[in-house]
Amino acid sequence: MIELKNVSKVFESGEKQVTAVQDVNLTVEKGDIYGVIGFSGAGKSTLLRCVNLLEKPTTGKVVVNGRDLTAISSTKLREARKKISMVFQHFNLLESKKVYDNIAFPLRLAGEDKPTIKNRVDQLLEFVGLSEQAEKYPDQLSGGQKQRVGIARALATSPDILLCDEATSALDPQTTASILELLKRINREYKITILIITHEMQVIRDVCQKVAVMENGKIIEQGSIFDVFSNPQTKTAQNFVSSVMNDRIPKSILHLLENDSRHIYRVTFVGDSTGYPLLSQVAKRFHVEVNVLHGQITELQDIPFGNLIIELQGKEDEIRRAQLYINQSVQLQEVLADAN
Template identity: 65%
Template sequence: MIEFKSATKVYHSGGKEVRALDGIDLRVEQGEICGVIGFSGAGKSTLIRTVNRLERLSSGKVIVDGQDLMALSPKDVREVKRKIGMVFQHFNLLNSKTVFANVAMPLILAKQSKAEIQKRVTELLSFVGLEDKANQYPDQLSGGQKQRVGIARALATQPSILLCDEATSALDPQTTGSILKLLKKINREYNITILMITHEMSVIREVCDRVAVIEGGKIIESGSVFDVFSSPQTETAANFVSSVLNDSIPESVLELVQKENAPGRIYKIRFVGASSGQPLLSQVAKRFDLDVNVLFGNITELQGTPFGHLIVELIGSESEINRALLVMNGENVTVKEVAPHAS
């Protein structure tokens, strides 16, 4: 478990005060995968680095497995850090060392026996699918293979927490997918709590249980992935969600529709769960004196629940459109006007 309580980090530069973290309150439960997303400079890297004391808070608390890192002695902090693994964006491997030696490094520093190191490293390389790369060097590996080495190294000391600092940002989409599957496997099989930071909402959707949105050193929104994706409460969260769900009508389509003179209006319809499979628009078109023009749409799955958007043009009299809206809003869908038809 990781908990931030009023976590604040202040830097002083050129006589000015910069608040990288400004009173962060966030809790990550044991066995959970939590993602923190934000734009560059939002404070997410500083936040994750306070968990393993690469950064020290100016005030507030970081509690790891019930222990307040700010109150521990240097010796006790080192003990806690042994249970925290970290995966870096650019791998941080030693190019002069073999894959085996890179993974073994934390165990060597912990003064494990050669037999224990041999056994543990062999197990980990098999787990990440690199058992045939033990004697190769990082320069001989692809980016995805390098990150698998980094993950194996982070797991060497059997941590209870894994920190991922933009772990997929340097990888292509296909490789990113394979690394995220590996992280989910680690979480499931080892019950390791994972805290990851990213600027990619697709990563959050794929792997996380919960998400927190950070902006200006503050958590501006947090919740389950489903709740934040299906109903973002802030403009920043909505922009991140739109970058993945692609739920906005293309401007070219909107311009074409608005050139028409029919008395239509454009609406975004959000479907959740069972409502995603209902022939709602067909029923509305039959029941009311309306033409329904589907302009854009998609459907996806969030944490096992179907979720989708349709953007439609309802063409007809204002009274018929209003009657149709009353019916649709009672069918476990959300209807929001996108733009009125140009007259």
């Protein structure tokens, strides 16, 4: 659906050259909700703008629906862009126009007739839950309502692809959740492919199926949400994952490690194993006490995922046997003896 092939973007600002995007390869399949995460300045917005050629890549190809957008005429490009819509962090609404007219705007540009426009706008207002607000102006709306207008406007021309640039970054957590729900509904009901860029890992966790981590213009890691969240490879991905997974070991527990005689481990459970009472089995089979110090069980893409910090207490050899037993068990993904 969207294929970026060796895409780079270099900005010339005076004497200086800034490489905002560097040799990026990215494939977004039809129907995906794909997230790109990175810190501010990583090159995310530039990358997103390369997808619809708002930013022309310095090198590389942008293939959308099998068409190389870097190689077609400007007329053809305008045509192709109609199927790619954008949603912005600060909504970019026309302040002097009512909600209704903001949503009607792209349809008027496309030369649709009045009854068609009314039909479509009413339908979209209903879909985003703003039927009552049609006659209001943007400054009479909350942030969440403004973003719903932005989203309805983006959907007006029935796009195949929705590009979201930090669409929830200006919103409070509750409003963010409701906008993310709306994006999921759009993906499900209208079968629209969604590419989201954000610096908020919880957005990625809650709505995306796949993720790429971007740093200094490059994609340094990518994969399914489950793979990246359960086993992040790079330091940056690990930090992003930690920011939402509550898997950092609290200071009070790290403090316990100063005592060499304590045996503290990180245990990671995946899928069905989260429902299996492995730790109580261990306590029964061996002469050890299992003390859960910290952790949680959450869901990633509907798969249970548990991350626990435990302490084993008992004689050294019993602890070793218990450790071996846990390690052999299919339910266990990883035990880190130094708990760090």
